[in-house]
Amino acid sequence: MDMSTNGIDQLPFDNSAFSEDFNYESIEHSPSEKWLERSKITPFIQLDIQSNEEENSHAPAILQHVEKIYTVTRRKEKLSNVLLPLSAASYYNGVSPEIQIVESCEGIYKLNAYLKARKDDVNAGVPGKFLYAVMGSDDADVGTVASTIMYSFYLNVTSKNDQICIVPIININRSNLGAHVELKWLLDSCQIHQSSLIFADEIDMSYYDLFGSLKILLLKSSKIANKQEKLKHAVVEIFHCRKGEKIYPWVKNVTIGEEGSCCTAIAEKFVAYSPELLTSKSFSKLLLSGILLDTTNLRDPHCTSKDKYMVSLLINGAGRYGCNGLYQLLRYKMHDLSSMQVGDILRKDFKKWKGQDNTDSRPISQIGMSCIGISIGQLLSYTDNLAHEITCFQFAEKLRALIIVSGYFNKEKNFKREVLVSTESVKLLESLLFFFDFNASRLPLKILQIPGLKNEMKAYQIDKITSRKIVEHLIEEFVGIPKA
Numbered sequence: 001m002d003m004s005t006n007g008i009d010q011l012p013f014d015n016s017a018f019s020e021d022f023n024y025e026s027i028e029h030s031p032s033e034k035w036l037e038r039s040k041i042t043p044f045i046q047l048d049i050q051s052n053e054e055e056n057s058h059a060p061a062i063l064q065h066v067e068k069i070y071t072v073t074r075r076k077e078k079l080s081n082v083l084l085p086l087s088a089a090s091y092y093n094g095v096s097p098e099i100q101i102v103e104s105c106e107g108i109y110k111l112n113a114y115l116k117a118r119k120d121d122v123n124a125g126v127p128g129k130f131l132y133a134v135m136g137s138d139d140a141d142v143g144t145v146a147s148t149i150m151y152s153f154y155l156n157v158t159s160k161n162d163q164i165c166i167v168p169i170i171n172i173n174r175s176n177l178g179a180h181v182e183l184k185w186l187l188d189s190c191q192i193h194q195s196s197l198i199f200a201d202e203i204d205m206s207y208y209d210l211f212g213s214l215k216i217l218l219l220k221s222s223k224i225a226n227k228q229e230k231l232k233h234a235v236v237e238i239f240h241c242r243k244g245e246k247i248y249p250w251v252k253n254v255t256i257g258e259e260g261s262c263c264t265a266i267a268e269k270f271v272a273y274s275p276e277l278l279t280s281k282s283f284s285k286l287l288l289s290g291i292l293l294d295t296t297n298l299r300d301p302h303c304t305s306k307d308k309y310m311v312s313l314l315i316n317g318a319g320r321y322g323c324n325g326l327y328q329l330l331r332y333k334m335h336d337l338s339s340m341q342v343g344d345i346l347r348k349d350f351k352k353w354k355g356q357d358n359t360d361s362r363p364i365s366q367i368g369m370s371c372i373g374i375s376i377g378q379l380l381s382y383t384d385n386l387a388h389e390i391t392c393f394q395f396a397e398k399l400r401a402l403i404i405v406s407g408y409f410n411k412e413k414n415f416k417r418e419v420l421v422s423t424e425s426v427k428l429l430e431s432l433l434f435f436f437d438f439n440a441s442r443l444p445l446k447i448l449q450i451p452g453l454k455n456e457m458k459a460y461q462i463d464k465i466t467s468r469k470i471v472e473h474l475i476e477e478f479v480g481i482p483k484a
Contacts, residue, residue: 107280108191114153115196118167122203126165131208134217135169138200138225140180142330145170146290147219147262149192151239154269155217164215167198171225174199175396179347181340182333186289190282200227209234220262222247222254240265260303263290264310271313278314285317289330297327335373342382342389343396346370351472352399353479367401367475368394371468375408376418376450376459387454390422400424401432403475405468417462418448419471429456435478442470 122131134152136144152168159166170177177184177199187194208214209231217237218224222245224232235248240257247254259265267287270278278284291311295303298311311323318326337345352368370393372379383389394402406418423429436443445460453459 105280105282107277107283111149111153111283112191112193112196114156115149115168115193118152118156118165119196119198121165122167122198126167126208126213129163129165130213130215131205132164132166132215132217133169133203133205134166134219135171135200136219137221137223138171138227140170140172140176140183141293142183142186143261143263143290143294144220145183146186146286147240147266149197150263150270150287151219151266154266154273158273167203169203169205170197170199171228172199173201175201176347178340178344179350181336182330185333186286186330190286192282192286205231205234220257221245258304258306260300260307261291261294263287263294264304264307267291267310267314268306279316281317281319283317284314285319285326288314288317288323289326292323292327293330297324337374337382340382342379342386343393345372345374345379345382346390346393346402346404348372350397352397353475366399367403367479368397368399369403369405369471369475371405371407373408374406375410375416376404376406376420376448378408379404379406380450380452385452386450387452387457390420390457391454394422394424401428403471405471407468415465417466417468418460419445419462420450420453420457420459422454422457424456426455429458432478433458436474439474442466443474 121129132155134148134155136148148168148170152166156166177194184194187197205214205216205228214231214234215237216224216231216235217239218235218241219239220241222238222241224235232248233250235251237253238247238251239255240259240262241247241254243256255265257265267278267284270287278287288311291307291314292298294300295307298308315323321329340348347370349371350368352366354366380386390402390404393399401421401423404420404422406416406420408416410416421429421432423432436445443466444463446463448459448461450459
């Protein structure tokens with residue numbers, strides 16, 4: 001028997017075959033060690049357990065064929081570093097049990113079927129229909145992605161217009177997903193098929209706009225992302241923007257967000273339409289995670305009583321450690337760099353500027369800034385060739401210069417900040433460093449000796465506590481962006 005932990009063996013169980021020996025209650029309350037001991041067939045077990053409602057002849061027809069699937073897998077990550085609240089499960093099994101049980105249900109099945117169908121439609125060119133794109137700003141925070149997926153699904157199941165194809169678009173490149181560990185973890189734990197998601201670089205919306213078949217619904221923002229500015233006239237609806245935000249004058253369908261989280265408003269719509277969908281742990285977990293992060297675990301000043309009420313309705317999605325535990329897990333994942341490549345670390349908190357460049361005949365200079373929470377020296381430990389990784393990142397982002405800003409606490413608990421400057425040429429490096437030296441009163445630099453750097457790269461320690469905003473302002477001045 002294969003005992004590999006890389007795959008999942010699906011075992012069709014016949015309940016009637018072992019009805020005398022199979023005790024649901026005892027398994028439900030057994031420690032994980034006893035479960036594994038009894039189930040030595042494989043570390044991965046999948047059970048098909050038919051609902052007892054089949055035996056009830058008076059039950060509605062919709063409940064007579066309900067099937068739940070429980071997948072038991074070995075937990076990949078160690079949670080000993082996460083400040084999780086105490087629970088009965090942790091008393092019996094410890095803080096980081098070896099196994100986790102995931103429930104698959106009809107709601108998630110329907111959601112994944114919808115996502116795959118829309119991906120197939122886009123691949124086919126959405127023939128004979130308008131492309132109704134649902135998307136947020138150019139970001140991939142959990143709240144925005146959860147809102148995009150769930151609101152698209154809600155519109156799809158409630159819409160009576162067969163002339164539109166409602167498509168959720170995650171407004172980042174698929175390659176950037178690796179920089180959002182918490183989002184990947186959440187999608188996996190909610191059993192969302194990532195292959196069925198559509199990212200911004202996987203669809204050419206300008207093609208649909210050219211033929212007048214594009215309509216855009218903006219989520220959580222009243223302004224389209226800068227990279228899609230040319231498509232702003234296709235915006236027909238805005239959902240959950242803030243009161244006082246400037247609205248495109250031609251957009252008539254606008255919903256002002258009164259809640260702290262867009263996910264709260266979407267969950268409320270599901271409560272009115274089909275509350276049984278929210279009983280699914282994975283379905284409710286996606287919405288709940290968005291609410292908790294959007295409202296800083298219900299502590300944000302903009303958090304409303306409706307947010308708190310909806311969290312109580314979605315609490316099944318929190319799992320064994322409750323809402324506080326889920327929030328701590330998500331926060332831990334947001335700062336967890338252990339599974340990330342150098343490119344993902346640099347992309348995690350990244351922005352770039354375009355402006356006039358007087359160093360040579362090229363009219364446009366594109367400079368990027370990556371902020372990381374570790375020292376430059378620690379960044380070296382993630383690769384055998386840091387200079388090569390930085391160069392590859394610059395090439396992928398089409399940057400003439402990259403400034404890596406490091407902020408971290410040393411062993412003495414003192415805050416330190418470092419910068420690494422990398423340019424496409426020595427001439428541009430000299431020009432940039434001369435500009436920084438001219439502004440030494442704002443950014444005093446002390447050379448750092450980092451082995452393996454190219455001639456176009458220099459590393460420095462900032463000789464006083466300096467805000468990253470100061471570095472941003474200096475970059476804007478260098479590329480010629482006027483002060484606000």
